Amino acid sequence: MEIFDIFLLETVLNGVLFGGVLALLALGLNLIFGVIDVVWICYAELMMIGMYTVFYLTKTFGWNLFAAFAAAIVIVSVLGVLLHVLVIRPVLDSEPINQLLVTGGMLTFMQAAATLAFGIEFRNVGVSMPSLVLGEISLPWSRISAALTALVAMVLLWLFLKKTYLGTAIRAISQDRGIMPLVGVSPARIYLTTSAIGGALAGLGACLLVLQYDVHPAIGLSFGPLTFMVCVLGGLGNMLGGFIAAFIFAQLISIGGFYFHIEWGYVMAFAFFIVMMFVRPQGILGGKS
Amino acid sequence: MSAMLELKNVSAGYGTFQALFDVTLSVNAGEAVAVIGPNGAGKTTLLRAISKLINVKSGDIAFEGRSLATVEPHRIIELGLSQVPEHRRLFPRLTVEENLRMGAYMEAARPKFAQRLEMVYALFPRMKERRHQMAGTMSGGEQQMCAIGRALMSGPKLLLLDEPSAGLAPVIVQSIFDLMRKIRAEGYTVMIVEQNVRQVLKVVDRAYLLEVGRIKASGSAAELLASDEIQKAYVGL
Numbered sequence: 001m002e003i004f005d006i007f008l009l010e011t012v013l014n015g016v017l018f019g020g021v022l023a024l025l026a027l028g029l030n031l032i033f034g035v036i037d038v039v040w041i042c043y044a045e046l047m048m049i050g051m052y053t054v055f056y057l058t059k060t061f062g063w064n065l066f067a068a069f070a071a072a073i074v075i076v077s078v079l080g081v082l083l084h085v086l087v088i089r090p091v092l093d094s095e096p097i098n099q100l101l102v103t104g105g106m107l108t109f110m111q112a113a114a115t116l117a118f119g120i121e122f123r124n125v126g127v128s129m130p131s132l133v134l135g136e137i138s139l140p141w142s143r144i145s146a147a148l149t150a151l152v153a154m155v156l157l158w159l160f161l162k163k164t165y166l167g168t169a170i171r172a173i174s175q176d177r178g179i180m181p182l183v184g185v186s187p188a189r190i191y192l193t194t195s196a197i198g199g200a201l202a203g204l205g206a207c208l209l210v211l212q213y214d215v216h217p218a219i220g221l222s223f224g225p226l227t228f229m230v231c232v233l234g235g236l237g238n239m240l241g242g243f244i245a246a247f248i249f250a251q252l253i254s255i256g257g258f259y260f261h262i263e264w265g266y267v268m269a270f271a272f273f274i275v276m277m278f279v280r281p282q283g284i285l286g287g288k289s
Numbered sequence: 290m291s292a293m294l295e296l297k298n299v300s301a302g303y304g305t306f307q308a309l310f311d312v313t314l315s316v317n318a319g320e321a322v323a324v325i326g327p328n329g330a331g332k333t334t335l336l337r338a339i340s341k342l343i344n345v346k347s348g349d350i351a352f353e354g355r356s357l358a359t360v361e362p363h364r365i366i367e368l369g370l371s372q373v374p375e376h377r378r379l380f381p382r383l384t385v386e387e388n389l390r391m392g393a394y395m396e397a398a399r400p401k402f403a404q405r406l407e408m409v410y411a412l413f414p415r416m417k418e419r420r421h422q423m424a425g426t427m428s429g430g431e432q433q434m435c436a437i438g439r440a441l442m443s444g445p446k447l448l449l450l451d452e453p454s455a456g457l458a459p460v461i462v463q464s465i466f467d468l469m470r471k472i473r474a475e476g477y478t479v480m481i482v483e484q485n486v487r488q489v490l491k492v493v494d495r496a497y498l499l500e501v502g503r504i505k506a507s508g509s510a511a512e513l514l515a516s517d518e519i520q521k522a523y524v525g526l
Contacts, residue, residue, distance in 0.1 A: 181362035184395035
């Protein structure tokens, strides 16, 4: 009984660590939706490109891991800007379904392009980290450092949104797009900046995931739908809601996996999501229309 | 003397609908000018055209002798033209102080933020009390103060007010016009668009009457207030 409880505690702690990373992924998607009103369906595919960037820079070109991380964040950030300029901007005034179709199309395109360019092999950066051992509990440092980094990034983003002019404008624009020019803000420029930040967050997510997971062209499918559901569960565009939802999802997956099997953890999380969509379709903290 | 704001034969509208026909008017530095008229006369369209939220179809709008034709919408405020939009349009889920910070968004206003914040708080002490409150949770009158404060944060040369009394309770309306006097006393040049003709004519120097998109009459506030046409149609005496 004693041992059993310890393992459950370890499971919960693992869930917390996973929740931190999931919260970071959701934050980027929520930020984009909140500001631009478009869902980047291909968000996780941007992460996939970031993961490949880290893999090739370290493995093929022998870069230092942290230099590769920095490069991945910059590259994915630039991709985010390109995505906005080339794909999103032309459909900004179109029907939402068309916006979903183009970003969904980008998902397929990026997967196919990655398959052609990088092959279907599973790649690993091969960085092995020890585990933190506390009595009977053992937590991998790769997970702990990922969760801590995610936490620091979220705090920094929060400070940016709360304390700076640009951050305030980013929060303001979703509340009243029409009058932004009256206060001297160019919405087009805010969209570009937000796309760069959203891309950088996807790049950072890639750095955190690449230590724990192999890279392959379809890795986005493991995280894209999950991230999207976390955002919807929290209330699409609501960053605090997404944060809470990330931890709920992560615990369901972790605990479900502990009692049954990891796949059943996902089944439980998705079942919970479906039930919640009937109970609170606007999301946990959603409410604004 | 050339006017601060000058509209020459301005026509504007939305799509195929034309809301303004050949509007010519001017505002001189130091003046308070009203544009009065019934609902749907094109008053809001006029202010939207001046702030470049919509483009004019023909004619020209000039501020301090410079045509606004090639100025980007978000740069209008940098010239010294600041608008308090219809229905106030605060950011409801930002605090009062954050709304005021948005008013000082343009580069030139940022170094003066603290100083102007004190100025706005001195003008509207209520806003200082409410500074950490979400703007959307305040009463209509308080929101109007916040909206005017936000427009003042850029240090404008000309303040444009769109229906400041609309949608407010009658007791509040009176206090809003007291505010207008206070702002005039601060030395701002003001252009007010208003349906509340009797009240606004007591605050301004001159006025234009806009009906169905055309200027129908103009003159000093006293002249217009005394004219039969205005008396019958708008003042309701």
